[in-house]
Amino acid sequence: MTSEAPNLVEPKDFIFSSLVSINPVFTKPMDSHVTEGDGKHEEMDSPCSPVDESVRFLLEENSRENEPSNANHEIHNHEILLLSAVSDGDKELLTRLLKNIKDRSSSFSKSGAQDYLLNKLTAKDTGKTCLMKALLNINSNTPEIVRILISFSENNGFWDQFINAEYTEENYKGQTALHIAIERRQFEIVKYLIAKGAKINVRASGLFFNPVDKNNGFYFGETPLALAACTNQPEIVELLMNDNQTNVSMQDSFGNTVLHALVTASEGSEAHNTFIINMYDKIIRKCKNKSLEDIRNKNGLSPMQLAATTGKLEILKYILNREIKDKENRILSKRFTDWAYGPISSYLYDLHDVDTSSENSVLEIIVYNTDINNRHELLALEPLQTLLRMKWQTFARIMFSVSFLFTFTYNLAFTLLYYQPHGDKTPKALNFSGTTGIFELFGQVFIMIWATYLIVQKVIWNDVLKFLLVYVLFLCGFGVALASLIEHCPDDADCRRYNTFGRAIMELFKLTIGLGDLEMQQDSKYPGLFLLLLITYVILTFVLLLNMLIVLMGQTVDDISKDSENIWRLQRARTILEYEKCLPTCLRNKFKLGNICNISEKDRRLCLRINEVKWTEWHNQVTCLNDEPKLNGTSCSDLRDIAGPDHPKQMSQITIQVYSADG
Structure with missing residues (x-):
């Protein structure tokens, strides 16, 4: 363990940096300078404040007297000084205090002394140890403080209980010093703690780490591995993955593995998703359990299904299109390149948990989950998009046409029968002499009005x-101004026509729609000013406002068109799945998409072939097919040598045997 000062982390790197903008919700902060409640918390868990040198001297003097009347006071003072020493990085004071409590433990038996010392270094109400306190207050002396504390616990035989002590307070229950060291991004300290016996397979299951809503904490998984992965610390992840004690498949309170935690932690930003995907890929490659991605949480969801359920587009795209070339990890691939010719590539997509042939498939989750807003984007991913298109062409299109014909025929027959007179009887008409006809008329009018409202509500509320x-404000303002400029001529009827507020507004409205004239200005007191106001009104309303309305409504129509297209795609997808459910089992098996692919000796999968044309990638990367050891006497490496050092790196292909769906 080195004593060099650790690198201080920028605020953006701290896990809990966003708490600055969130009101305190926990009565027992881990190490905050703001406490809530009545202020009766024990000092062992209260914020650390600098201790004045004179007070420190007096406290140390009192601790040497050993008077029975001052026993409780001395214990309390030692606890304050211990917290102050570890948080401030005061090595000398910490050494003296540890020696002092060691001397006090000499009167106990060996086991009693160990319990006494552990209690002196641990808060009674929260379970927080001095080691945790030191890690919560990182400074240049923290590595040395950690070494002193652990060496003290080792020399006195309670190091295992001390280094693996857990928070007992409900908000941070289960958190250990290892969790805090990872959160503070202290790689060397994490390495030292593990070397000294810190348990790796522990869970921090307090309320802060399993928040009911996002403003009351953060979920980065409960294990040290999940915490390191979700906070982008590849060195620590590598360290933990290389440790034989690490249970990578360990599940937390929700049944989530580290992969579920990564999916949950992914967000919309490109940079964030990039490191999440890289970390996800790193873990599945390093993990010895190649079925890690198949583990379900308590909701029965794999990481891929969880990504679909929560609408995490980028990570779902990565999982569906993941292709790994190396033989050891090829089993982790979800897509395989069968052949390539020029810009055309033929891919085989694994349909396990993707198509409706699997229970709780990704396709069904996306189509029926109305809680996510980007379903249309998820359905545009391959192989989902091609799956829906092929289902439509195979059976849904025919079923839709038949259903439409039956429905149309039924409605036509019903209408003809309803309005066809029988004998001398005439078609039924509304009878307004009684209440029945009035209510029927009211119902029909209500239906028409409500249908019209549903059609135009978005345009009305957003634009019109x-x-x-705005128009009413202009109309009223100019109406008052113009009415006040009209002369009062009681004997002249033409004059009286314009000298009221209502008549002035009516004339202005007629001007707006192009039906008015300028006769009203003839009786104004100030014709020049009156004409200027009219011209200003026409420019502001007829020219500016109306054209602005046209532009706004045009934008709204475009937005509605886009939304309607997305809605149509979703409804089409749902219609396809509904028709598929209506098919009998024999027909569903007949229309089952995909072929059985023999990926390896013990790896047979149901795959869907999709041919894609990629001109851009073809210009940048030429694929070399290794069907034979030599190609006309030239190997792939020879081709690279001929192409020169600047030629893009060639990609070796895999040979996949494709069988029919019936085996």
């Missing part, structure tokens, strides 16, 4: 209503 509010 805003335009009307």
Whole structure:
């Protein structure tokens, strides 16, 4: 363990940096300078404040007197000084205090002395140890403070209980010093703790780590491995993965593995998703358990299904299109390149848990999950998009046409029968002499009005209503101004026509729609000013406001068109799946998509072939097919030598045997 000062982490790197903007919700902060409640918390868990040198001297003097009347006071003072020493990085004071409590333990038996010393270094109400306190207050002396504390616990025989002590307070229950060291991004300290026996397979299951809502904590998984992975610490992940004690398949309170935690932690930003995907890929490659990705959580979801359920587009795209070339990890691939010719590549996509042939498939999750807003983007991913298109062409299109014909025929027959007179009887008409006809008329009018509202509500509320509010303000303002400029001529009827507020507004409205004239200005007191106001009104309303309304409505129509297209795609996908459910079992098996592919001796999968044309990639990367050891006497490496050092690296292909769906 080195004593060099650790690199201080920028605020953006801290896991809990976003708590700055969140109101405190925990009555027992881990190590905050702000406490809530009545202030009766024990000092062992209260914020650490600098201790004045004179007070420190007096406290140390009192600790040497050993008077019975001052026993409780001395113990309390030692606890304050211990926290102050470890958080401030005061090595000399910490050494003296540890020696002092060691001397006090000499009167106990061996086991009693160990319990006494452990209690002196641990808060009674939260379970927080001085080691945790030191790690919560990183400074240049923290590595040495950690070494002193652990050496003290080793020399006195309680190091295992001390280094693996867990928080007992409900909000941070289960958190250990290893969790805190990882959260503080202290690689060397993490390495030292593991070397000294820190348990790796522990879970921090407090309320803070399993928040009911996102403003009351953070979920990065409960294990040290999940915490390191979700906070982008590849060195620590590598360290933990290389340790034989690490149980990579360990599940937390939700049944989630580290892969589930990574999916949950992914967000919308490109940089964030990049490191999440890289970490995900790193873990599945390093893990000895190649079935790690198949583990379900308590909701019965694999990481891929969880990504679909939560609408995590980028990581779902990575999982569906993951192709690994090396033989050891080829089993982890979800896509295989069968052949390539020029810009055309033929891919085989693994349909396990993707198509409806699997229970709780990704396709069904996306189509029926209305809680995510980007379903149309998820359905555009391969192989989902091709799956839906092939299902439509195979059976859904025919079933839809038949269903449409039956429905149309039924409605036509029903209409003809309803309005066809029988004998001398005439078609039924509304009778307004009684209450029945009035209610029927009211119902029909209500249906028409409500249907019209549903059609145009988005345009009305977003554009027209805003335009009307602004227009009414202009209309009223100019109406008052113009009415006040009209001369009062009681004997002249033409003059009296315009000298009221209502008549002035009516004339202005007629001007707006192009039906008005300028006769009203003839009786104004100030014709020049009156004409200027009219021209200004026409420019503001007829020219600016109306054209602005046209632009706004055009934008709204474009937005509605896009939304309607997305809605149509989703409805089409749902229709396809509904028709598929209606098929009998024999027909469902007949229309089952995909072929059985023999990936290796013991690896047979149901795969869907998709041919893609990629001109851009073809210009940048030429694929070499190794069907034979030599190609006309020239190997792939020879081709690279001929192409020169700047030629893109060639990709070796795999040979896949494809069988029919019936085996």
